[in-house]
Structure formats: structure tokens, C-alpha cells
Amino acid sequence: MGAVRSRSALSAWRFVAVFGVVSLLADFVYEGARSITGPLLASLGATGLVVGVVTGIGEAAALALRLVSGPLADRTRRFWAWTVAGYALTLITVPLLGVASALWVACSLVIAERVGKAVRSPAKDTLLSHAASVTGRGRGFAVHEALDQVGAVIGPLTVAGVLAVTGNDYAPALGVLALPGAAALALLLWLRIRVPHPDSYEDPAASAVSTDGVAAQRFWELPPRFWLYCGFTAITMSGFTTFGLLSFHMVTHGLLSAAAVPVVYAAAMAADALAALASGYSYDRFGGKSLAALPLLSSMVVLFAFSGNATMVVVGALLWGAAVGIQESTLRAVVADLVTAPRRASAYGVFAAGLGAASAAGGALVGWLYEISTGTVVVVVVAIQLVALLSMFTIGLPRGAAAAAPRPAETPYLPP
Incomplete structure (x- = not known):
């Protein structure tokens, strides 16, 4: 046995x-x-x-x-x-x-x-x-x-x-x-x-499930801190641009050829991966305050990516990829720390839907502002990200490894 x-x-x-x-x-x-x-x-x-x-x-x-x-x-x-x-x-x-x-x-x-x-x-x-x-x-x-x-x-x-x-x-x-x-x-x-049962990795008290309790709750009954966190992510994403607009700027302003755009996109995806690793390790060490990097990066994207210099535009695309890396990794990790296991899938569904709606709104807003002027884009996006940064400190995000209780020791999964 x-x-x-x-x-x-x-x-x-x-x-x-x-x-x-x-x-x-x-x-x-x-x-x-x-x-x-x-x-x-x-x-x-x-x-x-x-x-x-x-x-x-x-x-x-x-x-x-x-x-x-x-x-x-x-x-x-x-x-x-x-x-x-x-x-x-x-x-x-x-x-x-x-x-x-x-x-x-x-x-x-x-x-x-x-x-x-x-x-x-x-x-x-x-x-x-x-x-x-x-x-x-x-x-x-x-x-x-x-x-x-x-x-x-x-x-x-x-x-x-x-x-x-x-x-x-x-x-x-x-x-x-x-x-x-x-x-x-x-x-x-x-x-x-x-x-078959990955919940066995987690602390039994955190992963214990009451089916009746789950059935009785609705997704809008998720913890208040989760909703505040969704508000922070919605604000920062409402001032985040899309790669489609970045590539449009690259080509229409004669900064890069259309053939070079996929290469820049691939480089941005590499930056995504590296930023995800750096952000994830930083979150575990320093807690939620490490998320301050997201609104800062989002502000830097428009400062670089909508310039008239090809090198700065490429740097802006790499910063865009780094921001996406945080969005796709650490933002999701925080949800698991804010919502207990019995309600976590519901929370992920709500969070993703809200994130997507805010992203769509942000893409439309930045695109509209771009038609006015790139200077307008910079001013408005930086203002939005400043609001996001201030709102982040009102949530009470997880504190990180230095202040948190010790994590369980690394043990292998053994079927029950």
C-alpha cells in the first residue's frame, strides 16, 4: 500500500x-x-x-x-x-x-x-x-x-x-x-x-466545504474586501490601452513596418512572462503593496508607446507586456487570498467578467482620447492610475510572507 x-x-x-x-x-x-x-x-x-x-x-x-x-x-x-x-x-x-x-x-x-x-x-x-x-x-x-x-x-x-x-x-x-x-x-x-482532489494541498480549515452554505449564497455575497479589490482593478484597467492601438500607432506613424509588429508582440509576451515571475515573487514577499507596480507601469506605457521615437515605442510595448504579466498572474493570485475555497470559483468568474468589462472600457476610452491627441491620453491615463494607486491602499490587501503566518511545508500530494 x-x-x-x-x-x-x-x-x-x-x-x-x-x-x-x-x-x-x-x-x-x-x-x-x-x-x-x-x-x-x-x-x-x-x-x-x-x-x-x-x-x-x-x-x-x-x-x-x-x-x-x-x-x-x-x-x-x-x-x-x-x-x-x-x-x-x-x-x-x-x-x-x-x-x-x-x-x-x-x-x-x-x-x-x-x-x-x-x-x-x-x-x-x-x-x-x-x-x-x-x-x-x-x-x-x-x-x-x-x-x-x-x-x-x-x-x-x-x-x-x-x-x-x-x-x-x-x-x-x-x-x-x-x-x-x-x-x-x-x-x-x-x-x-x-x-483527483487538489484541495488536499490546502489547509483543511480553509478548504472545508459546506454544500448547503455554498448553495445558499449568491455571487454578490462575496467578501467586501473582494469587491473593493475588484474596484481597484477596474479603475486601473479603465486606463489601460490595447496592443491593437499600440500597433496602430507604430504603423500609421511610420515608426515600424507591419512585418515588424508580430516580432514586437512576441517580445512583449516574453516581457509578460518575466514580469509575472518577478511580480509573483514580490507579492509573496511584500504582499499587496507590490501591486503598486501595475498602475505605475500602465502610466509608463502611454508615456513611451505613443511617442514619435521607434525605440521608445518598442520600450512602451515591452512595458505593456510587463503590465499584462501582472494582470494575468498576481491579480488572480490575490483573489485566492481574499476568498475562501468554497466561494473561489464564483469569485474568479465575477473577477474575470469585471476585469474584461473594464478592459473593454479602457480600450475604448484610450482609443477615443488618442483621436484627440497623445498628450490628452497621457494626462488622463496618468490621472486614472493615480486614483487606482490611492484606492489600492484602502482595501487591506494581504501583507506578504514577512507579516503573514507561515505557509504549510511543501509536501507531496497523497490520494486520500
Whole structure:
């Protein structure tokens, strides 16, 4: 019996790393596809309006549906089922895009891929948060995000290479993504078998679940500090620009060629990964005050990225990537420290939906201000980020390792 338990052991760090590789492979697939969604739909007869509507619906579904999938994951407690189903939907629909011969089919598949993200994200983040309670919330989410971004870089580059070799044939370019997709699903199922109950990593008192209590609560009954935290993230994201606008500025002002933009984007994704690691370690050491880096970075992005100098614009893009790295890692880690396990998937659903809505508003606001003048963008964005910075200190965020109680010792997962 002891031998069986030993073979089944999986440390929290190994769980985080394997889950990170799953995300790496999944990002390889769907970021590869998203890099050519517009041209693919255009090749099937789509107009610019159709592309905008379809991708907009997809992004809205990826965010808004988390308000449903999060609470449902909490109610059912079937986090693995939601995670596997969401990944499967994404990883199956992407290769099918390459063989879609009708525009309506391709549009449906594009939206379905985004629905898959909505289905899995709250449950996936909850599973990850259990192991991260041992590794350190910041570090656990940071390592996961860093691995995730490796796939975000490799995927588009692979698709671009296949298109170059095949003369812009979308079928093999998207078909090749079936290989990392199958590997991601296989690895995810292996992890689910090895660690059926990741909540065992977390302190039993924190992860204890009362089904009746969960069913009786609604997502708006989440802790007040969580809502204050959502307010801080909404403020800072309402003054954050999109890479689309950055690339528009690069090309229309003759600072970089269109061919150079994907290279800059790949570099920004590398900055994303490095910033996630630095931010995660900083959060575990210094606590919530380390999040002050986000509004500061967001202010620096517009100062550099909307200049008339190519070097400064590239630096601005790298700062943009660093800010995204914090958003995708440490912001999610804090949620796990503010909300106990029984309500965590609901919290992740609400948080993601709010973050997405604020991001959309921020993109529209900065785009509108850009049409007025880049100076106006700088003044307004810096003012917004100053408000965000001040609001952050009213929340009462976690204090960090120096002031917090000791974390549990790193022990392997052993099936109950």
C-alpha cells in the first residue's frame, strides 16, 4: 500500500508545473489560431464588420459566461469536469477551423473556442489556487503564467511558418495545432488521475466545504474586501490601452513596418512572462503593496508607446507586456487570498467578467482620447492610475510572507 501511495505522490510545485505545461500547449493552439482569425474569416467572404462582430461576441462570451460557470463550478464541486470540458471544447474547435468551408461554420467555431475559455477558467484557477497555497500564491500563479506565455509566443510563430511554407494554406496551418492540442488533453487527464482532489494541498480549515452554505449564497455575497479589490482593478484597467492601438500607432506613424509588429508582440509576451515571475515573487514577499507596480507601469506605457521615437515605442510595448504579466498572474493570485475555497470559483468568474468589462472600457476610452491627441491620453491615463494607486491602499490587501503566518511545508500530494 505504501508503495502505491509513493508512486502517486505529486508535490504542489509539480502540480503547478504540469498545469503550466497544459496551458502552454493550449496557448500554442488557440493563440496560434487567434493570430490569423481575421484573415481566415476574410478568405471565406467575411467583411470587416462580420470579423468585428464575431470576434467581439467571442470575447464577450469568454468573459460574461464566467458569471455562470464560476458559481456552477462552486455548486457542483466538479472542478476537473469543468476544466477538462472547457479545454476540450477549445482544443477540438481550433483544428476544425482549418477545414471549415462555410463562413457561418467558421464563425461558430471561433465563438465556441472562446466559450471553452469561459467554461474552464474559474474552475482551472480554483484548482491552481489550492496548490499555490503551498508554493506561495504569487509564485504559483506566476510560474503558471510564464509557461502559458511560452505557448503564446510559439503558437503564432508556428502558424506563420506553416503559412509561409504552404503558400497561405489555412488547413495545414491550423491542422498542425491538433498535435499540441491532443498532448494538452492527454496531460490534463493524466494530472486529473494523479491528483483527483487538489484541495488536499490546502489547509483543511480553509478548504472545508459546506454544500448547503455554498448553495445558499449568491455571487454578490462575496467578501467586501473582494469587491473593493475588484474596484481597484477596474479603475486601473479603465486606463489601460490595447496592443491593437499600440500597433496602430507604430504603423500609421511610420515608426515600424507591419512585418515588424508580430516580432514586437512576441517580445512583449516574453516581457509578460518575466514580469509575472518577478511580480509573483514580490507579492509573496511584500504582499499587496507590490501591486503598486501595475498602475505605475500602465502610466509608463502611454508615456513611451505613443511617442514619435521607434525605440521608445518598442520600450512602451515591452512595458505593456510587463503590465499584462501582472494582470494575468498576481491579480488572480490575490483573489485566492481574499476568498475562501468554497466561494473561489464564483469569485474568479465575477473577477474575470469585471476585469474584461473594464478592459473593454479602457480600450475604448484610450482609443477615443488618442483621436484627440497623445498628450490628452497621457494626462488622463496618468490621472486614472493615480486614483487606482490611492484606492489600492484602502482595501487591506494581504501583507506578504514577512507579516503573514507561515505557509504549510511543501509536501507531496497523497490520494486520500
